[in-house]
Amino acid sequence: MPTSPDPVPEGFLSFAETALDRTGERLPGTDRSAMAMVLLLHRVASAIVYDLESTVHRPAGWSWSAFRLLFTLWVSGPQEAARCAELAGMSRAAVSSLAKTLEAAGLVERADDPRDRRTVVLGLTASGAARLQETFGVHNKREADWAGLLTADELATLNGLLAKLAAAAQEQDWIRRR
Structure with a gap:
């Protein structure tokens, strides 16, 4: 029988820190920095897209x-x-x-x-x-x-880093693109 789960923080974005901690505990070789980059980038991008869609695009039809x-x-x-x-x-x-x-x-x-x-x-x-x-x-x-x-x-630093990742993604043959 499953035991009661440990408490998880409220909210989509705050879940990331718990995910990073628990993954590190359960899989000790995990590259926490790489995981944080992808997890946080995805979660923030999803939050922004949801916000834009619900406040701008859906009202426009x-x-x-x-x-x-x-x-x-x-x-x-x-x-x-x-x-x-x-x-x-x-x-x-x-x-x-x-x-x-x-x-x-x-x-x-x-x-x-x-x-x-x-x-x-x-x-x-x-x-x-x-x-x-x-x-x-x-x-x-x-x-x-x-x-x-x-x-x-x-903002300038973030934009520079994102541009660097975007440019690198175009040059890597191991990255799948649409």
């Missing part, structure tokens, strides 16, 4: 994925669906399904590629671009709220 695809098209201009998937960090199937929904909403248009009629090119409609720009203002204000939790020096 979108999911986080829809925002990512719209933002990708806004930044890059019309793109083949496969390239959109790569740039947005989504699967081709997800982009295809989402593009149909966004097309029905009048935000995205789909066209055959003149060089290869089997290839679909996605682009924002004028309405999609206008809605993205309007929503991005609210999104960026919320980003600034999160960034405001750090000093200017801390």
Whole structure:
């Protein structure tokens, strides 16, 4: 019969410290610093995404994925669906399904590629671009709220470290990417 579990801190983010401690106790060879980096990065990113989705994107009538695809098209201009998937960090199937929904909403248009009629090119409609720009203002204000939790020096350091990890991830052949 299982015994009563040890108390675990309340909350998604505070769980990380307990996870680090207990994993170290149960698996003594664990690289705590590496585990902390991945666990905390994932948990903070998840908290930020949830916050942005619930306070900005859902009120705009979108999911986080829809925002990512719209933002990708806004930044890059019309793109083949496969390239959109790569740039947005989504699967081709997800982009295809989402593009149909966004097309029905009048935000995205789909066209055959003149060089290869089997290839679909996605682009924002004028309405999609206008809605993205309007929503991005609210999104960026919320980003600034999160960034405001750090000093200017801390933010610059964090951005530099994240850029370093992102660049390294592009160069490593052992890292799987979409």
